[in-house]
Amino acid sequence: MNNQTFVEIGKKVVMNNVARLPVTISKGIGSRVWDADGKEYIDFLTGISVANYGHSHPEITKALQEQAGKILHMSNYFYLEEQVQLAEELIKLSGYEQVFFCNSGAEANEAAIKLARKYGKTKLGGKFEIITAKQSFHGRTLGALSATGQPKYQESFQPVVPGFVYAEYNNLSAWEAAVTDQTCAIMLELVQGEGGVTPATPEFIAGLIKLCQEKDLLFIVDEVQTGLGRTGKYFAYEHFGFQPDVVTLAKSLGGGVPFGALLVNQKANLFTPGDHSTTIGGGGMAFAAGMVTLKLLQQPGLMAEVVRKGKYIQDTWESWKNELPVIKSSRGLGLMLALELTIPSKQVMLACLEAGLIVNAVTETALRILPALNITEDDLEAGLQIMKNVLAKF
Ligand SMILES: Cc1ncc(COP(=O)(O)O)c(C=O)c1O
Known part of the structure; x- marks a missing residue:
């Protein structure tokens, strides 16, 4: 044809x-x-x-061929060898405490949103609001769409999930003003991708770091597009000299196999059994490809x-x-x-x-x-x- x-x-x-x-x-x-x-x-x-x-890429192809003949999926009741190896490698690369694997960027952000809610509930007496950026993009599932500060994506699906407040990107005073007595977290991209490739300014990020410290907010960075080498650093946050509490990844991690990941530090490591899950969560092919993409990244x-x-x-x-x-x-x-x-x-x-x-x-x-x-x-x-x-x- x-x-x-x-x-x-x-x-x-x-x-x-x-x-x-x-x-x-x-x-x-x-x-x-x-x-x-x-x-x-x-x-x-x-x-x-x-x-x-x-x-x-020949190494990704070879890893997928080998994995396809070994094991693809066993459910969350078990570890897979490649899952443990990849989590170890991601932790070594990033310095985070633990990893959650899923299947897409939107799904990684859903997990981050739930983490922020749990953080608010358990550490801040029930606060639940998350400030995100105007012109942001965090994905198309309803939670990630609600975090996305672009009305054109939300219009047909109102009402979106409540609890998101949108503030102008690179405008620190707008974020300071957006904090209420219900705010538990902020979430943003360090270069807005779908919004038009807009890098954050160092002053803006420095101000947000201070704001999060002062108000005890969770700092979530969506590195689905910027992460894993795209900006010339393993993680875009390295350009700004800090490490957020939560980072979401997807896209190139699986080398083309659907994949997403959430990295958390100790402050954000709050999920307990039953809180969050997904049946496949990447799976053998994604884990095997991920081992290769991380190796290629570190050449x-x-x-x-x-x-x-x-x-x-x-x-x-x-x-x-x-x-x-x-x-x-x-x-x-x-x-x-x-x-x-x-x-x-x-x-x-x-x-x-x-x-x-x-x-x-x-x-x-x-x-x-x-x-x-x-x-x-x-x-x-x-x-x-x-x-x-x-x-x-x-
Ligand atoms: C910054 C950012 N977050 C989240 C997403 C959604 O990822 P996915 O399409 O894998 O759900 C995208 C997709 O372009 C993105 O650029």
Whole structure:
């Protein structure tokens, strides 16, 4: 079947819950993918920061093949060898006390929200409000959606879960003013991803750390998109010189296998048997893939390469400004980047797709890229060249 036929059938049988592009991907290797017609694309999006080591990474593939023939699932009544090994590795990497494994970013955030509620109930005399950021994104399940400070995602599903208060990102006094006698926690991304790739300012985070100390609030950081090397550090909180009480992870941890995780320090380590669970909670494939992704993350020099490539891309975009007046500015951290344009980003995204480059229109006027952390120089140059050629036509 060709691409168009897949798309036509897909439109009939796959639920119309997101605006999909008219492309059916059939395989991917490294930073290149091919559609069902064999057309090649350079992938600057990695499935939104999931394939951070490129598609079909041989070590991830091998680990999955081996795990598939060993054991996949045994329920929460048992430990799996790979689960224990991965938890140990994550703790070694992060310095947290314990880990909870689940299946997605939204699910990791649901666990964090429940932890905040339990913290409020058991340590703060029943406080339950969580302050989150306007323009944030924490997922689509009802709790995570309620934490998401963007009315457009919530409108059709009101009433959302009560107990969330939204404050303007990077505006400390708005967060101070949002604290009430019911506040138990704050929750935010350190670079807002879906909201348009907006990094937090150091002053804002320093102020929030102080606020949490003063009011004894739980500090929850959603690192579903920023975590595990995307910003040039293992965790984005390292840029800000602190360690939150709770961190949520997902996306690249499973190398493409659905996976999520919650890391807690001693203050937040409050779940007791019966409080929270999920039948599969990652499972053998995710644990096996996770062992490989953490190994790949810790390759010597990788974080320096992420920083170097991120700067190179931003410098390159800046250098096009004179020739390409549609470029306004760029922003981001590491390889989590956005290019602000004077024209609708969707048109540029579609033109890039046509020309063989996958990027994302993250806001009306900004293009987002999240390339593989190990993207080759050749693929990076080829992708940038396509982008430049496309922008030159506007
Ligand atoms: C910061 C952040 N949190 C949570 C999520 C939700 O993760 P998932 O789609 O795995 O549920 C996303 C997804 O893009 C995200 O970017």
